[in-house]
Amino acid sequence: MYGASRVYKKVEVIGVAKESIEAAIQAAVAKAHKTLEKISWFEVQDVRGHVGEDGAITEYQVVLKVSFELK
Amino acid sequence: MYGASRVYKKVEVIGVAKESIEAAIQAAVAKAHKTLEKISWFEVQDVRGHVGEDGAITEYQVVLKVSFELK
Amino acid sequence: MYGASRVYKKVEVIGVAKESIEAAIQAAVAKAHKTLEKISWFEVQDVRGHVGEDGAITEYQVVLKVSFELK
Amino acid sequence: MYGASRVYKKVEVIGVAKESIEAAIQAAVAKAHKTLEKISWFEVQDVRGHVGEDGAITEYQVVLKVSFELK
Amino acid sequence: MYGASRVYKKVEVIGVAKESIEAAIQAAVAKAHKTLEKISWFEVQDVRGHVGEDGAITEYQVVLKVSFELK
Amino acid sequence: MYGASRVYKKVEVIGVAKESIEAAIQAAVAKAHKTLEKISWFEVQDVRGHVGEDGAITEYQVVLKVSFELK
Amino acid sequence: MYGASRVYKKVEVIGVAKESIEAAIQAAVAKAHKTLEKISWFEVQDVRGHVGEDGAITEYQVVLKVSFELK
Amino acid sequence: MYGASRVYKKVEVIGVAKESIEAAIQAAVAKAHKTLEKISWFEVQDVRGHVGEDGAITEYQVVLKVSFELK
Amino acid sequence: MYGASRVYKKVEVIGVAKESIEAAIQAAVAKAHKTLEKISWFEVQDVRGHVGEDGAITEYQVVLKVSFELK
Amino acid sequence: MYGASRVYKKVEVIGVAKESIEAAIQAAVAKAHKTLEKISWFEVQDVRGHVGEDGAITEYQVVLKVSFELK
Amino acid sequence: MYGASRVYKKVEVIGVAKESIEAAIQAAVAKAHKTLEKISWFEVQDVRGHVGEDGAITEYQVVLKVSFELK
């Protein structure tokens, strides 16, 4: 397959989840996979999160780029 | 609302306006809001501009990322 | 034309070609031009590539941003 | 005065204002000046903002570093 | 609440924990929440760690910025 | 005009003005336009400023690159 | 021990694992520890991953630098 | 020659050419060599380009730094 | 000690000294050690300086981050 | 193959060639392939070059990272 | 003086010296001060150097930006 001319598109998304960084990534990938295109790979750009009144992390927000082939 | 799983998309746009940096940002946000999705927030990436024959700034070009929820 | 309010969108794509970096850029620009919008300019972000079993480069992968006016 | 040994501290703050980027900077500088120390200079790190339901910018959020002498 | 003038402060901390990256983040956030101010959000800057004699990770060290409102 | 071989030079300048970021940019562009060459465009690199004894911003210092054609 | 002259080497590796980011880091550290030298610490550079046909993450790929003393 | 005190200057230029990235670099180097000083080496900063109505690349614009000794 | 949960704080300071870069670092570390907390390590961010009327360097200004444990 | 635990190593090399950027990349990849390990992919970091007495480019120097599996 | 409109220019130079980093900075500043303009301040960008046959450092090469007022 390598060597064949082809084109991919990268889209930036933010996944949010309560449990873990991995869960936030999976949320974003799954959503993009359903609403945009069949995602091939992802790259994490930033990890952020919200903190509740009691000092506990209430959610992880992961900024990532997802890529898919433009057919 | 924090803690609920959700996904946002970030789109990169360039707003151009004659008057000020703020006007260029507002132009880009308003356009994206109308043609793409209901924008929630923006982040400035770069500020550039064009200069006329007489050395006066003829326009500000502001590169920014705008974000909206993927529903 | 400078001074008129207008808005552009930037999209990130990856072009792949066997011959050269320029061919990979042209592949990505042509595809985006056809499937997305009439592209006005591009900016190279990254140059990568795949290497075959014999140590020869089998393809160039060029990550670039392409821009077009939002009308 | 140059050449005399002295030490400064840099603190990162975010100013928020409705009117303009400059107003957000001034808000952050004034607050830091009153609650922390007598600020000597500032450096802008990031410009962001919030967008309302109607696509209008509701506030500018400017991340900046403010510096003051440690006596 | 958006549109009201207000100021936040960002502080850089490093959380250390044995179990996971998330545990190191939570350690830093909890500590800052107790000794500094009521933290609103965090941003991960760097993830590092220590390795034991046997090649097992003995701890994760996560550098992050935590933010709180300056009242 | 596109497609014709030509060369531009970029020069880094700092504009200082009391009123606003835009005024500082215009000051630098005007000066460069008069003492160096006929500037075609500018790119903002950094925004900084000085703060007075009373916590008011006394001036904006904008670092920018200005470009002109080398004939 | 601090103050004694010594030299460390940093090597860049990529760990791949199915379960989590931490598992990918541990895979890379363990391998480097066995085939290269006794690793003292690591620094994460990038987190990426592959996505399967069904939109599920099939593996995490973590780029990291591992360091060891040059004796 | 190494060890002798000497000073170099770096100048930022943009070369434009229709054929290739290398042609754009050569255009900028040749021009700087003639109008500024005898260039010793160059460093590419950015590769951009313009796209025509038909989606073909009409020119490559390469931003580079060229260096020469200050005598 | 590795493996025990603990938290560090990083503070950004600028040391100024006439003699050398090392003297400017030591000035900042010593001051922070006395007025803030017992510093454990430092990381240089930027090296700048002032130049006198005669072209001689009048002082080195070193921006650095100093770290200490939050107990 | 995706999902199987494995580890890659990245090595930084500089390829030098007279003809083009692609020739310099191929030179570095071929050499690394022969003296180090069977390279799988490369990533360009920097493009530089030397200029002759007459202002012609005498060589391209391309800094790149090459990657191979650690078995 | 703060508050008065004025413009500075930044020029990038490389100083080379055998003894130390500070000597290389001073060499570049002194040369720029004599051949260009009366320098006000400098900012170090990069520190590099050459190594002799015997593994001893033969010179330090410091890339810096020097700034002066455009009158």
Place this chain on the structure above:
Amino acid sequence: MYGASRVYKKVEVIGVAKESIEAAIQAAVAKAHKTLEKISWFEVQDVRGHVGEDGAITEYQVVLKVSFELK
């Protein structure tokens, strides 16, 4: 010599010394020169250090890349 095809390798090392930044660089270069290959040049990446109980710098840690020809 310029124009001849050749390949260099870059290795990242950390030199530690008590006296100065230059001493830490020389320590790393000398070690790499002896245990790896005949180093041709170096590039400083980061300068860090450790601070003792009394606030005095106990050592400088300089991260640098050293380069040598791959023959």
